[in-house]
Amino acid sequence: AATATVEIKPDPVSTVDGRAIEVAANVGTIEELTPAVERGADGIGLFRTEFLFLDRETPPTEDEQYETYRAALEAFPDSRVIVRTLDVGGDKPISYLDLPDEENPFLGARGIRLSLEENTALFEAQLRALLRAAADGAGDLGVMFPMVTTVAELDRVLELVASVDNDLEREDVTHAVPELGVMVETPAAVFCAHELAERVEFLSIGTNDLTQYVMAASRGTETVTDLHDPLYPAVLRAIDRTVREGHRSDAWVGVCGEMAGEPELMTLLVGLGVDELSMSAVTIPSVKAAVAGIDSEAARALARAVLTAETRAAIRDRLQLG
Numbered sequence: 001a002a003t004a005t006v007e008i009k010p011d012p013v014s015t016v017d018g019r020a021i022e023v024a025a026n027v028g029t030i031e032e033l034t035p036a037v038e039r040g041a042d043g044i045g046l047f048r049t050e051f052l053f054l055d056r057e058t059p060p061t062e063d064e065q066y067e068t069y070r071a072a073l074e075a076f077p078d079s080r081v082i083v084r085t086l087d088v089g090g091d092k093p094i095s096y097l098d099l100p101d102e103e104n105p106f107l108g109a110r111g112i113r114l115s116l117e118e119n120t121a122l123f124e125a126q127l128r129a130l131l132r133a134a135a136d137g138a139g140d141l142g143v144m145f146p147m148v149t150t151v152a153e154l155d156r157v158l159e160l161v162a163s164v165d166n167d168l169e170r171e172d173v174t175h176a177v178p179e180l181g182v183m184v185e186t187p188a189a190v191f192c193a194h195e196l197a198e199r200v201e202f203l204s205i206g207t208n209d210l211t212q213y214v215m216a217a218s219r220g221t222e223t224v225t226d227l228h229d230p231l232y233p234a235v236l237r238a239i240d241r242t243v244r245e246g247h248r249s250d251a252w253v254g255v256c257g258e259m260a261g262e263p264e265l266m267t268l269l270v271g272l273g274v275d276e277l278s279m280s281a282v283t284i285p286s287v288k289a290a291v292a293g294i295d296s297e298a299a300r301a302l303a304r305a306v307l308t309a310e311t312r313a314a315i316r317d318r319l320q321l322g
Ligand code: PEP
Pocket: 046, 048, 087, 185, 205, 206, 207, 208, 209, 210, 256, 257, 258
């Protein structure tokens, strides 16, 4: 079918009744920045930083990281770039880290757990590079933390940010504290979304992991792929709860999992109250086109209908997904 003809909209889009929805890109390397700009991204909603750390013998230096984050900001001088701190675990070996050999890495030391428990120095170097990048020149930096499960973890992260801020101040190094956010990817984070959102500016729902943990069906395990689907009632109710709790704390709420890049799910996501969507650059034009055709009131009605549905089949029916 002819899908190559969707118009590229370089400016931010709004729904028919004027609600602005940010449509940003997920990137995992520097090379993906230009294609994101070319597809009309309103910024970067998820800059995965794993590429800086994987496939090498020593960790990247603070300066090397700083240059990379600056490059991302310079690609988007008028919009926001959200960098996610290192998100690895036992399933992604790193030669210079002594990662535990775990029977079930997806339920083990990964994401922020690893940054806080095993590798504070590595985490602090990343924070230093990020606070320095936030200060200089063009661009608006956001930083978010992966796999948060408890409020105490976030408090510890915020203490480390404050301590890095103090160090840089004392050393007279130009820096600024960026906008901070939490990725909501575990059921625990959903149930504590209000308290987490009270402490940061934004929440970003990682529906890939959230679906895995809500449905107890791991990503990429063939026998359970059918269960790894965000259109199950449990996952949609988790998203709904996160958006409402985030807004109650005056935080904005985005979605940065694969789900955010599916044009046929836009009315539902807008109806659930999501403020920002971040996806592979390739789907940005069709998502922007979909958002521009949405009426918020109708979207809210659809979301309400979907949230009362009892089965995935009923939800797919309401979304006319056949
Ligand atoms: C997610 O879990 O939905 C997400 C965006 O992060 P990643 O896919 O990198 O785990």
